[in-house]
Amino acid sequence: MTTNDPDIPLLRWLTLAHTPGLGLTGANRLLNARGDIEQLFAAGPEDLKALGLRPKSALALVRREGLAAARRELAAVRRAGLHCLSRDHPLFPPLLKEINDPPLMLYGHGNPAALEQPALALVGARAASVYGLKMAEKLAADLAAAGITVVSGGALGIDSAAHRGALTAAGGRTVAVLGCGLDVVYPPQNKKLFAMIAATGMLLSEYPPGTKPEPFRFPARNRIISGLSMGTAVIEAARRSGSLITAEMALDQGREVFAVPGRADSNKSEGCHRLIKEGAKLVHGVGDILEELKVSPLASQSPAPEEEAAATGCPATGTGTDRAAGNAAAPRDDTATVLAALDDYPRPIEEIIARAGLPAQRVNAALLELELLGRVEAEPGPEYRKT
Numbered sequence: 001m002t003t004n005d006p007d008i009p010l011l012r013w014l015t016l017a018h019t020p021g022l023g024l025t026g027a028n029r030l031l032n033a034r035g036d037i038e039q040l041f042a043a044g045p046e047d048l049k050a051l052g053l054r055p056k057s058a059l060a061l062v063r064r065e066g067l068a069a070a071r072r073e074l075a076a077v078r079r080a081g082l083h084c085l086s087r088d089h090p091l092f093p094p095l096l097k098e099i100n101d102p103p104l105m106l107y108g109h110g111n112p113a114a115l116e117q118p119a120l121a122l123v124g125a126r127a128a129s130v131y132g133l134k135m136a137e138k139l140a141a142d143l144a145a146a147g148i149t150v151v152s153g154g155a156l157g158i159d160s161a162a163h164r165g166a167l168t169a170a171g172g173r174t175v176a177v178l179g180c181g182l183d184v185v186y187p188p189q190n191k192k193l194f195a196m197i198a199a200t201g202m203l204l205s206e207y208p209p210g211t212k213p214e215p216f217r218f219p220a221r222n223r224i225i226s227g228l229s230m231g232t233a234v235i236e237a238a239r240r241s242g243s244l245i246t247a248e249m250a251l252d253q254g255r256e257v258f259a260v261p262g263r264a265d266s267n268k269s270e271g272c273h274r275l276i277k278e279g280a281k282l283v284h285g286v287g288d289i290l291e292e293l294k295v296s297p298l299a300s301q302s303p304a305p306e307e308e309a310a311a312t313g314c315p316a317t318g319t320g321t322d323r324a325a326g327n328a329a330a331p332r333d334d335t336a337t338v339l340a341a342l343d344d345y346p347r348p349i350e351e352i353i354a355r356a357g358l359p360a361q362r363v364n365a366a367l368l369e370l371e372l373l374g375r376v377e378a379e380p381g382p383e384y385r386k387t
Contacts, residue, residue: 011070012037013086017104018066018073021057027104037088076209080183083108091115099227099253103206109182110198114173118295119149121225121250123243124158124235125268130385132236132268133161134344135260137387139233140165142286144172146295149201151175151229153221154194156187158235158243163197164374164387173201175228179221180213181205196374222246223253230293231256233283237271244271247280256292258283334358338366339375339386346383 016027016037033051034040043051048058060066077084085092085106093115096102108115122140124132140150140162150166152159154176166174176197178186182205185191194203206224207217222245226232232250234257237243247257259280262269276282281292290296341347341355353363367384370376377387 007074009088010074010084010086011067012041013088013104014070014073015064015066016040016061018069019057020060020065021054022061024101024104026053026057028101073208077107080209081109082182082209083112085112093119093228095119095229096224096227099223101223102227103224105206107182107205107208108202110202111173111200112202114149114175114200114202115228117147117149117173118293119151119175119229120289120293121151121229121232121246122158122162122235123152123222123225123232123246124162124237125241125243126155126157126159127268128157128161128236129262129266129268130345131262132158133387136161136235137165137168139235139260139283139286139289140174141169141172143289144169144174146286146290148295149173149175151177151225153218153225154178154187154190154197154203156189160190160193161387162235163193167196167200168374175202175204177221177225177228178203178205178213179207179217181207181209181211183209184211184213186213218242219245223249226250226255227253229255231258231289233258233260233289234272234275234280235260236262236268237275238267239270239274241271244275247275256281258289258292334362334366335369335375338363339370342376342384342386344386346379346385349382349384352384 016022030040030048030051030053031037034043045055045058045062048061049055053061074084085108087097087102087104091112092106120143122136124136128136136158143150144166150162150173152162152174154160154163163174163176166172174197176194180186182203185194197203204224205211211217219242222242226246226249229250232247232255234243234247250257257275257280259272259275260283261276262272281288283289337358338352338356341352352367353360356363367376371378375387376384378384
């Protein structure tokens with residue numbers, strides 16, 4: 001690294017991350033002891049050994065043995081068009097710096113302004129019930145309308161419902177913390193959702209491009225979800241659940257924990273009910289969270305169809321195929337009629353057509369439009385329900 005290299009600040013952090021034998025725990029120990037990264041890189045091998053570093057690792061850091069890998073990684077990040085936020089970057093979330101093992105670096109795709117709002121984590125079961133999905137979407141939408149960024153893990157089930165709910169609020173923002181590189185779409189079913197999140201919010205990872213979604217990375221990812229947030233709310237969790245791990249991490253980090261009660265006869269409720277017994281705040285609605293966090297809700301209203309379409313990147317008046325077929329003569333009227341014929345629970349297509357009182361072709365066109373807008377979800381049958 002030469003003194004006139006503009007990449008020196010980032011390369012220091014990446015070199016530290018790639019120093020053989022150091023690891024995240026060792027790097028954090030050195031940074032805590034030395035004060036900042038500039039002082040750390042100015043230290044000699046004896047100074048580093050005095051801080052508890054093994055001689056081989058101390059020599060590797062002094063020799064900058066991680067520099068070549070750091071340069072390759074920085075080039076990959078720039079090719080992918082990602083934000084690269086080192087811990088001393090002004091947009092690195094302050095709350096995340098306070099946890100015991102903060103990441104050295106965050107990679108981001110999207111709008112960094114999403115990291116500047118107060119945040120709350122919403123997590124829960126992947127195999128969620130209709131009730132759980134409904135609660136997650138509603139709670140996330142209300143939090144986003146109150147000016148709070150909704151943080152979750154981008155997984156199927158409750159995570160996805162929380163992200164979708166936040167996106168329905170006017171100006172709503174959400175952050176998905178992934179357990180892989182941001183150029184790896186996992187789960188693949190969420191490719192469109194991730195694009196919608198990045199349009200107004202942020203995809204985040206501590207893992208560089210190319211990192212595969214291996215199982216051990218997800219528990220580590222959970223500490224970032226809770227660490228970014230003022231508190232963590234759990235919606236549906238079995239007795240042994242990754243969501244409970246996130247809640248435990250939130251407690252360890254000194255953050256608030258909330259739980260949404262569920263059905264007494266469902267094993268998906270056991271984790272949440274246990275959290276409530278142990279002192280988590282019971283949540284009926286967003287007011288319970290805002291009151292506990294002492295946050296005043298912002299005045300907000302539901303977005304108009306055009307605004308919602310702009311936020312999601314989806315057309316507001318149907319596809320070109322729909323228009324060519326003559327199905328867009330009064331799309332707003334049709335979609336409103338079909339939406340009124342739906343419930344929170346799935347209804348067969350035949351029943352929806354009968355309730356809407358419209359020709360099957362127009363009902364199908366309206367359902368497609370509503371599905372693109374995230375207002376309707378299709379299930380096998382086919383059946384449809386409000387989201």
